[in-house]
Amino acid sequence: MFDKLTKQPVDKIMQLMQMYREDSRDGKIDLGVGVYKNAQGVTPVMKAVKEAERQLLESQETKAYVGLLGDPAYHDAMIDLVLAGAVAREQVAAAATPGGTGACRQAFELIQMANPEARVFVSNPTWPNHLSILKYLEIETVSYRYFDEDTRAVDFAGMMADLDGLKAGDVVLLHGCCHNPTGANLNLTEWQQVVDKLNAKGAVPMIDLAYQGFGDGLDDDAAATRLVAASCPETLIAASCSKNFGVYRERTGILLGVSADASKSALVQENFSFLNRQNYSFPPDHGARVVTMILTDPALRKMWEEELEETRLGMLKLREQLAGELQRLSGSDRFGFVAQHRGMFSRLGLPSEAVDKLREENGIYMVGDSRINVAGLNEKTVPVLARAIVDAGS
Template identity: 45%
Template structure:
C-alpha cells in the first residue's frame, strides 16, 4: 500500500533549513528558520536553564508519568507570566492551563476543542501569518479565513482593514491574534489599537485565540503582555497558546501551554476536562523536563530575575542587528527605504523582497530565507553583515 503514497512537499520553513544544512558554500547565511543566534552563530542554552537543570538532576526521584494536564507548578508559573503575578484573575477560578508540546501542540489542542466542543467551523488569521497556522487549523477541520493586517505601502499595521474584515465575521467564529512580535511581519498593534480590536471582538461576539510565542522579545516580559491583559480584562472567554522555545531557548524540549479563560469557575472546570480528553487521545500526557525547567526558574525569585536579564540581552541583540542591517543597506547605496526594519518588533521582518530576489540570494550568495521575503533578524551576525547587505543590494 505504501507504494501508492506520493511525496509530500517540503515544509516551507523546516524544509529550507534542511536545504541550508546541505549547502556547502562557507559564506552561507540562514535567515529562514526562527531561532535565536548569538554572536558566534550558535543557539545558546541560557545560564538559568543550565542552573535549573543542575537542580533538577540532583533532586529528581522518579521518571513516572505526569498527569494529563501537566504539573500544577508549571500551570501556575505560566498563568503568572501571562497575566501578572498579582492579577486578580489568578484567584478567580476562571483560568485553566494544560501543558502542551510546544506552541504548535497548544494551537492544535485548542483547534480540536473549538471544533469538537464549541462547534466552531471558521477561524480568522492575519494576512500574512505564520505559515503553519493554516495547516494546524485546517487539519482540525476548521475553515481558515484571513483578515487584512500588513500594509505593504506603510510597512505598518493596516488597522482599518483589520477592523473592517473582523467586523464581517459571524458571531461565534474564532480569531487568531499574535500577542506580540507578529510572525512574519514584526508589526504589532499599539495598546490603543488593541482597544479597537477588542471592541470589534465584543460587538461581533467572536472568540479570541492568542498565539503568544515571543513574550519578552519586543519591549519586555510584562510590557509584551499588555495586549493580552487588556483582552482578558474585557473579554469573558479567551484561549492563549504560549511557547517557551524562544524566550527560554528550549526549542528542542517542546515546551508550551494552552490556557483558557472562562466566564465562570464551573465553565473552566468543564473546559479542562474536555482538554484532557483530547490530549489523552492524541499523546496521552506531556513530557516532563522542559516544563520542569521553566517552573524551576519562574518559582525561584533569584532565577527569575536572572532570566529577565537574559531575555533583555537577547532582545537587545536583535534590536542592535536591526539597526546594523538598516545602516548596512544604506552604506551599500541602497536607495529603497528599509528604516521600517528598525521599528519592527521581535525576531522577524517582512522585508518586501520578491520571490525572485529571494531565490537569487539563495542561488548566487548562499543566503537562505523564506520565499515570502520574511527575514529572521536573529539569524544575522555583525561579522557577516557587510556580505549580507552587499548581496541584497545586488539583487535589488
C-alpha cells in the same frame, strides 16, 4: 495500505534548512529557520536553564507520570508570567502541551468540539503551520488583512474592515507580540479597538504568544494578551517557552482558557484533560519543570530575565544596524521599518527573484516571501546582507 498514501506538500522552511546544510560555501548565512542564534551562530543553553537542570538532576527521584494536564505548579507559574493577575486564577484553565504547536493544535480541536460551525479568522500572512493544522482539521478559515506591503506596517483599516465579517461564535487568531512572519505589531490603542469589535460581534479571541520577552520586554509583550483576557468573556491563549527559555527540543508549551467564571473554567479544564488523553496522554515534563524552577526561584529568575533582556537588546541592535546600513548603501530610508519591527522576524518585501539571487549568488538563505530571522545575523554579516540586497537591485 501504504501504497494508497499520497505525497504531502513539502514544508518550505524545512526544505530551505536542507539546502543550507548542503551548501558547502564558506560565509553562507542562514536567515530562514525561526531559531534564536547568538553572534557565533549557536543556539545556546541559557545559564538559568543549565543551573535548573543541574539542580533537577541532583534532586529528582522519579520519572513517573505527573498528570494528564501536567504539573499544577507549572500552570501557576506560566499563568503568572503570561497574565500577571489580569484575571482571577480560578477563571483560568490550563494544560501543559508539547510546545506552542501542541497548544495551538489542542486549541483548534477544542474550538471544533465546542462549535463545529465556527470559522477561524487568520491574519494574512501568518505562521504557515496555523493554516496547515486548520486545513488538516477541516476547520473553515477566513483571511483578514494584516500587513501593508507598501508601508511594511500593519494594515489596521483593512484588518478592521475584514473583521466586520465576523459572526457570533467565530474565532479570531491573533499574535500576542512579535508577529510571525512580519514583525509588525498592533499598538495598545489598536488592540482595544480589536477587543471592542470582538465583543460587539460575539467572537472569541485566540492568542498565539510564542515570543514573550523578545520584543519590548516581558511585561510589554504580554500587555495585549492581558488586555484581551481581562476584556473578553472567553479567551484561548497558546504560549510557548521555546524561544524565551531556549528549550526548543524540550517541547514546552501551555494552553490557557480564560472564562467569565470559575464554573465554566472547570468545564474547560475537563475538556483539556480529554483532549490531552486522546492526543498524547501525559505531556512532557522536563522542560516544564525547568521553567517552573526558574520562574519560582528568585535567583534563577533574575539570571534568566537578565539573559533574556540581553538577547532582546541584541536583536534590536542588529535591527538598527541593518536599517542603517541599508540606508547608507541605498540612499533611501525605505528599509527603516526593519528597526521598527519587533521579535525575530521581518519581511523585507523583496521579490522572489531577488530572494533566489541572494541564495544562489551569495549563499544567503531566507524564506521565499523574504522573511528573515534577524537573530541569524551578527555585526559582521549585517553589512554583507545589506550589500547583497542593494546589489540585487532591491
